[in-house]
Amino acid sequence: MKDEFIxxxxxxxxxxxxKNRINFLDEKGITSFEELQRFLDEHGATYNSxxxxxxxxxxxxxxxxxxxxxxERY
Numbered sequence: 239m240k241d242e243f244i245x246x247x248x249x250x251x252x253x254x255x256x257k258n259r260i261n262f263l264d265e266k267g268i269t270s271f272e273e274l275q276r277f278l279d280e281h282g283a284t285y286n287s288x289x290x291x292x293x294x295x296x297x298x299x300x301x302x303x304x305x306x307x308x309x310e311r312y
Contacts, residue, residue: 252258268274 268277
């Protein structure tokens with residue numbers, strides 16, 4: 239699994255467990271590397287979009303917390 243995905247997941251050891259990997263492939267009906275690549279291609283754009291949205295939301299939360307903290311000091 240590429241570092242770009244695994245580093246963002248809590249409980250990474252679960253992703254690296256061979257049993258979980260096999261279960262994922264079975265659930266998705268993936269039986270070849272070509273099918274796995276197609277799955278990654280189809281879902282990669284969605285993942286990137288959601289990750290960007292999450293990052294933007296986290297940035298907004300940080301700004302709001304900073305404003306709340308400044309307000310409390312005022």
